[in-house]
Amino acid sequence: MASFLATEGGTLVKEVSAVIVENRSYLSEIDGRIGDGDHGANMAKGFGRAADRIPDDAPLADALAILSDVLMSEIGGSMGPLYGMMFSDMADTVRGQERVDAPGFGAMLRAGLEGVRGVGSAEVGDKTLMDTLVPAVEAYEGALGAGSDFAAALEAMKTAAEKGRDSTIDLVARIGRASRLGERSRGVLDAGATSCCLILVALADGAVRRLG
Amino acid sequence: MASFLATEGGTLVKEVSAVIVENRSYLSEIDGRIGDGDHGANMAKGFGRAADRIPDDAPLADALAILSDVLMSEIGGSMGPLYGMMFSDMADTVRGQERVDAPGFGAMLRAGLEGVRGVGSAEVGDKTLMDTLVPAVEAYEGALGAGSDFAAALEAMKTAAEKGRDSTIDLVARIGRASRLGERSRGVLDAGATSCCLILVALADGAVRRLG
Amino acid sequence: MQRFLNNPDDIVDETVRGFVKAHHNLVRLDPNNPRVVVSASAPSQGRVGIVTGGGSGHEPAFIGYTGRNMVDAVAVGEIFSSPTAKSFLDAIKAANGGAGVAVLYGNYAGDNMNVKMAAKMAAKEGIEVLTVVANDDVSSAPTAEREKRRGVAGEILMWKIGGAKAATGAALSEVQAAAQKAIDACRSVGVGLAPCTLPAVGHPNFEIGPGKMEIGIGHHGEPGVEVSDLKPADQIADDMLEIVLADHDLSAGAEVAVLVSGLGATPVNELYVLYDRIETRLAKRDIKVHRALVGNYFTSLEMMGATLTIMALDDELRTLLDTEVACPGFGG
Amino acid sequence: MQRFLNNPDDIVDETVRGFVKAHHNLVRLDPNNPRVVVSASAPSQGRVGIVTGGGSGHEPAFIGYTGRNMVDAVAVGEIFSSPTAKSFLDAIKAANGGAGVAVLYGNYAGDNMNVKMAAKMAAKEGIEVLTVVANDDVSSAPTAEREKRRGVAGEILMWKIGGAKAATGAALSEVQAAAQKAIDACRSVGVGLAPCTLPAVGHPNFEIGPGKMEIGIGHHGEPGVEVSDLKPADQIADDMLEIVLADHDLSAGAEVAVLVSGLGATPVNELYVLYDRIETRLAKRDIKVHRALVGNYFTSLEMMGATLTIMALDDELRTLLDTEVACPGFGG
């Protein structure tokens, strides 16, 4: 069964970070339309700082824990608790494993999802990052259950994440800053749903490249 | 000898006021280049307010005194004292006269000039309204002394006023707000010299139209 | 972007450092956390500690309200972002004089989550924490959903009351009750005339067209209830007053505190123009202004615009409002 | 023009009216002149009166410094224009407690003329008047022509010292001497990043290109000594400090007061960024900051930029600076 080495986690998380840093302006711009415009700057600051501190050969659990720690204890905002809990709960599930296989990756995703839910209590349809995360995790689990291999399940997750992200365009925000806008929040992407999609896609692409 | 009725003073001063009010934006714009941009607004406010209060049949002395009073006691700035004294000293020379003739008009101009000088102590070349006022008054007196009639002397005054105003373009300010600019004050008209020219030209044109 | 900036990533640290230097007679930095500003008078043994915190870019809020009889410790976030849970926790610890800590903060997703986490951690360390969440911004949700509303400039009055109540030696639950009463007595509305630019972003984070204004705007530029043509100042003042009074239960003879805060770039004299009209209109309704605050009290970087907060007073609130304070935001 | 305005011609009257309403505990309007703001504590029988005045648009200056142990009466001019001689005279009368009046004002053509006329009229009415003309703006003339320099934010410190000296019961000549000493001890410089728009004009009254800054700018946008590329905040702070210190005679061990004032639209946190650097550099030269004021103390409508004032202190100035005051500009 395909899997990747946990010690590839350092470079994998750094790839995710690089994608966030590259999309700094884009994320702030999206947040600016119905939020306060800080999403890109904060995400890039946190992910960039974490990348500087993660050793290349760090096990995935450590890399995720460092990222979580920077977000929670240095960035704050909404993303500190939300992504902070997501990555720390993800880290817990892969800690001590030498290789990450398809079920292991699935458990990690599920734990991340439950972590976010525990802090933010948002659900699909609220126009938050949950609109990306929930269908993505469900698609991954569904594909795996239907017999897909690791790579195919990751592909299914990516597709669902992108669809989930795009679904936020038509939604009216029911949670967070934009929820006070009512109808005016319709018609634009949600910033967190967008960054969450970037994270999941980068994770999937990085994992696929490392499969062996 | 040509002269005009002192009771034409009300409409005459109102014509002057109208010219200032019309040039409100222009005067502020000039002042904005090397000053603080308030010249047009303040002049228009003062002259406009005075015009509202001057009866059409007010004798010239009263009309000038009202204008002076508004400038001094309601407008302030630099123009309150400078034009305030100018118009009040002008008013004093024509008070009680039934008609204003060429020498009378000359005495009025001279008094106005000395009034400004007494308050502001500026001289020709300092890049102030004195660069308009001094040559204009001297040209009027010179023309009259050389045998010109009232209308011709007024024409000479106008020409000298315009030349004086334009002379300020090449000057470096030595007095007032712009004097701190040194060389940077060269190349632009002086706001006070410009408003003074508008006043003198309007006075001359109005007087000529009333000659009889 | 015409601004005084070094590396935008450093601006919050530099701000806090400069602030603490300038006001060292009133405040100090938490030695363990450069994102926590502590009153020189904190902690007061046996007294309830007052904590707040929020994103930066609103100066003098939040840090400026640290001081004697006001806030004991402030957690500082990135520009427009909630402080970390760790900073809230450190602020709680710094403010704790053994009688518990009241965290009085604004209703934003990040702050809610971070305060909740900090309160849990504080409980583990044996510090009793109660919270009050400011939700004075009328335009951010209908009356029926008041708990969804944002906290805006009314927070200042909530801190003032909470700090004054703590100064009386009241118990934690009493301080919480007074602060809750204070914010329940507040209604606010914001009007935006021009957007602000986050240093790290470099261009305005939303738009208000020339000749337009945004009614009900949030402190971070969150769009409001309506975009309309820019009206004369008196008309805007009337509209703002109408919005807050419609949501308020004030009868003739009521006494209020009024806070007119600039959002950063509006000339101070224009705030007085608004206030002139507001007081006149209140007087017409026989509502008496006991205390007025007019100035840049709670800003949004260099946004153009203003907020109006009306706080209904009873005897307790009046007395607490009048308690003497010393903090940089009220002029030190 | 995104501003809170009714008829631009009325803005000064509305401002003063709103100001007096908001701060009725500290100030009142002269019953004879709606352009004269008088301290609630003035006149003090047997005490020297302190008067100032100037154009509007600099709020909280000038009116905001009316109060106890500060300025007794302020003459209010149109936006950026000197008050009338009549208003200065009425302010002098309102401040007169029988021991003479010190008029402490800034070096502008209009103010010079109007104060001179007012002083003459006051003398006729038997009121002794002495004047001090602030000229703290280093960039507005070379050292050799100091008497030509503009007065800027240093005026606030001059009023503070003059007011405190008068509060000691000192004679008029002593008050004048202390105020003169105060302004002689001040050096200021302004940096402009974006222009301001006079309400009655409707468009910016000068230009600063994007990415540029104007060093040595005046409080009304009067161009300064140099236009340069916009530099990082620390570099600007260094340059400003260099300009004022080069004109100052400060040796190691000196004590100073520092005033960093925003010009209206610069976010308050950026003023602290500047201050952080300034205090650090002063410390390097072993110059100690006894008191720091950071905020929008003397503005120019919604200009972007800041001024730096450094005042050298001796024992007398330090003591007078520390005298307690109550005025809206210092937080009421």
Ligand SMILES: Nc1ncnc2c1ncn2[C@@H]1O[C@H](COP(=O)(O)OP(=O)(O)O)[C@@H](O)[C@H]1O
């Ligand atoms: N309770 C929540 N659960 C999940 N995601 C949330 C929640 N609240 C907000 N978000 C997400 O946070 C994003 C905004 O993040 P960010 O801009 O960093 O924080 P803030 O709104 O505090 O400025 C939103 O786009 C949304 O996706």
Ligand SMILES: Nc1ncnc2c1ncn2[C@@H]1O[C@H](COP(=O)(O)OP(=O)(O)O)[C@@H](O)[C@H]1O
């Ligand atoms: N001492 C003086 N004597 C004569 N004119 C003067 C003097 N000082 C200034 N001025 C004139 O005043 C004009 C500026 O007027 P204004 O803009 O109304 O006042 P301010 O400079 O106070 O804003 C200048 O353009 C100049 O012509």
Ligand SMILES: [Mg+2]
């Ligand atoms: Mg955001």
Ligand SMILES: [Mg+2]
């Ligand atoms: Mg001018």
Ligand SMILES: [Mg+2]
């Ligand atoms: Mg935010």
Ligand SMILES: [Mg+2]
């Ligand atoms: Mg002027």
